[in-house]
Amino acid sequence: MHYGHALTFGTFLTPTATEPARVVSLATRSEELGFDLVSIQDHPYQPAHLDAWTLLTWLAGRTRRVTLAPNVLNLPLRDPAVLAGAASSLDRLSGGRLALALGAGAFWKAIGAMGGRTLSPGESVTALSEAIDIIRASWDVGDERPIRLNGEHYRVDGAARGPEPAHDVPLWLGAYKPRMLRLLGAKGDGWVVTHQLLRPGQLAEGNKLIDEAAVAAGRDPREIRRLLNVSGDFLGGPGEAWVDALLPLVVEDGVGTFILATDDTATLERFAGEVAPALREAVDRELPGTSLPPLRRAAVRARRREGIAYDDVPAALADAAIEPGDVGYAGVRSTYLRGGAPGLVLRPRTEEEVAEALAFARAHPRLPLSLRSGGHGISGRSTNDGGIVIDVSRLNSIEVVDPARRRVHIGPGARWADVAAALAPHGLALTSGDYGGVGVGGLATAGGLGFLAREHGLTIDHLRAVRMVLADGSVVRASDDENPELFWAVRGAGANFGVVTSFEFEADEVGDVGWARLVFDASDTAGLLHRWGATQEAAPRDVTSFLLVGPPRRGRPPVAHLMAMVDSADPETVLDRLRPFAEIGPLHDQSVVLTSYASVMANASPEAHNGHGEPVTRSAFAEHITPEFAADAERLLRSGAVYFFQIRAVGGAVADVPPDATAYAHRSANFSVTTFGVDRRRVDAEWDRLAGHLDGLYLSFETDPRPERLADAFPPATLRRLRELKATYDPGNVFRDNFNVTPERRSH
Amino acid sequence: MPDYGHDLLFGTFVTPSASPAHHAVDLAVAADRAGLDLVTFQDHPYQPRFHDTWTLMSYVASRTERIRLSGNVLSLPLRQPAVLARSAASLDLLSGGRVELGLGAGAFWDAIDAMGGRRLSPAQAVVALEEAIAIMRQIWAADQPGGVHVKGDYYAADGAKRGPAPAHDIGVWIGAYKPKMLALTGKTADGWLPSLPYLPGGPAVLGDLNERIDEAAASAGRSPSDIRRLLNINGRFGDTSTSLLNGPPDQWAEELAGLTLEHGITGFVLATDDEYTTELFAAEVAPATRELVAAERRG
């Protein structure tokens, strides 16, 4: 009987309280010697021992690689709900290195003397079963309901779930008797037993009970690892004898992990040096090719979505892939602004893996496919329901390849805050958006309107080449010289043509900048808008400002926030540029600092995305803020349909580039206008009334699904050219999650 | 009121955020490097945004070298006292005597109850805390004969073994505001750890509260100086002085020295999650306060 588990080795150390340094050094030595696991016995009533949990946590701080486990943790003296949280903490702090091995309890008299509850063996198995449910529920942060589990021995009534562990912490159980073995088969992930305490044949009997219980619970027995504590004494004699003794336990009894109980360094060394490698070899000889990739628990597999060939995920991607039942799913299902429930998130690390992920996705043509870099898509719906997400956030390198020529290579998964921080030491910056959390992949394929736009243009204007994986899986480079048509399309409509895996930019020299925030009374909203627009148009290029006007608030006048960047390190220039802006309305508050572009961009939260629902936004460009437009904008704000209304200055360097030079064509506009609301129909109805003042749109800020918007995003000539190119590069329309340009139908 | 004459301790109160996982660890390491004496963490086991405080403290202890650690304060109702005593002794042994035990009787009873903890009235919780401290002290007194025997209303130990002995005398510090808790603090604790923002009348009430502790200490045959007075503080560094602990470091030093000399506070625990603030507190406030206090104590 074999369960396909790769063979691993651990140590089992005595936590002698009088010599704390000794057990710590045995643990670190275990790691150095290549053991996979360090385990510590737990007898909280034993004063000669260090507390196992405290010691394991200490060891987490002193090791880097080994898995840490109690062997086994005495449940009766630990509260399961608190233990679940403690286990998550230890797993997070250790970078996913905890295995939680539990025992139902023994030495009841000593437990009672500590003030613990004494249970009969039968009761203790029930209590353990309840505790497992509580622990698993606490870790299942994907379920947003509070935990309610009313057992005979433990009651949790309304506790919040979380924190989530860093990885799928295996729950191992110490079990000898049938009831425990059946519980293990139903709910455990590993069987921990001590060899000396077993009768001959007991492993096989135990396996049988476990396997039957597993199958009865709808599980695969291979989900359960079999771990055996073996003592150094048992392993007296030469190394070969040890191998001879252990081999049948693997081959016949399916043991996947041997845990060596010893406090003797020489024995550890001999085992690691002689026994472990020889045993591995012998097992490979006896059971060639039976080692399986880790199997997901039945409870995890039960949450899989229909129509996805989960078992066919390419090996290179399987490790990091996240499916709905997995730990970590809550952190990848949604994006910054959108709730989602994808069936599979593939997280390639390399260009080749991107191609593999894409091939896998192409084999599922009927499922939604989303592409994600930084997860800040507004138009780009980088999550979905039941489909596949290719998440390239791990392609996030930032490399200044040639400081003199200001050449920078950036992966799509990098965030703009990180880009700014990496370039700053070189005295460089790349014009980007205003928010440091946004990903390079989504922004640098669409445009890139930010605080350096008027002086330095759009992000795409600094793009010199891209590497990308096309719909057919081929990898190409596109630049002015190579695939120039594709390069044209990528700069404004990139999401329709492939997955960009690397961007080659030319950055600008940017020193400290002036950074101002002014707050105005916006009672006269229209007047303020108009005066700001005129001021901004009259200002030199080195100042770019955004005006955010709030809707009227109950009983209080609306306020407007102006944010402005002056690309100058000279305080006089900064103040000169800002002075006219301070006069556009009654000033509530102001702050001006000289700072780096990087510190302005360091404005994003590191938290995982947690969006809900669908964003409702509109976008457009305006040549000028005429009094008529300003008045209608005020009406929009008063309508109550929108909660966010922002106008950004563009123009300047953006307008230096001819409209047909890139797929982003709206070069002449001086302003980009964006709004957010809640109710799609109300927002659209109100916004559509502004149409006379507006022209075109910036696709990255638009979520109106009506087909006319495509014509707003791309003027006729641009759209025609894009559709022809789409027919060449993505005739099957694989890439359709963001302002989809359908391919030109060819008449052959 | 008196200055109880203890040396001064300066520390931080760091949010035990679970995400990013090492946020609190990094701040504790910064406090250690900056030369602070103490780093402390609140304990709310029912709060999923936070790490388990005992686990976090154990991990932080293994990643720091000199700094002492304490819960600020540990929520007793969700921690088994005998297990906690051995855990604390274990961490004290592992860390070379760097653990203190800040304890609270419990708050947020609905959340405790939802976790399966026992709901107690405030008065019951004070009694429970006293019983728990008795158990813990007996466990630590490994050189005493016999087992641990405490027959309390809420906690009992009946013949549990003593030990392990911690590496140093672990201080039991109590977060107390109300008369019963203050009395318990005077009767049995090694330290008092209230929070300045929770003191209804600000520092002015410290005199009254100290007096209650002192009286309870005296009636238990203890000296008031057996109880170190610590204080959690909030503040902000700035160029100009605006209010208490809102201003430049030398203003802080004067105000803190005032708290030491007038109210006997000798542990200042600053709530901050900011490395720069931590460093400024260690580099500028702590030495200046120490100097002012030393000068005054010399007379």
Ligand SMILES: Cc1cc2nc3c(=O)[nH]c(=O)nc-3n(C[C@H](O)[C@H](O)[C@H](O)COP(=O)(O)OP(=O)(O)OC[C@H]3O[C@@H](n4cnc5c(N)ncnc54)[C@H](O)[C@@H]3O)c2cc1C
């Ligand atoms: C808070 C916030 C602030 C913003 N500020 C600005 C701003 O100041 N200026 C500005 O110009 N925009 C701004 N945006 C819009 C932003 O640029 C876009 O939403 C962009 O698509 C986000 O990129 P991402 O990689 O984070 O998003 P993701 O959600 O990962 O991707 C969005 C879409 O981009 C496409 N895409 C992603 N990666 C790739 C790739 N590697 N290859 C090809 N296509 C890809 C896909 O179609 C995907 O659906 C902002 C958005 C938010 C949410």
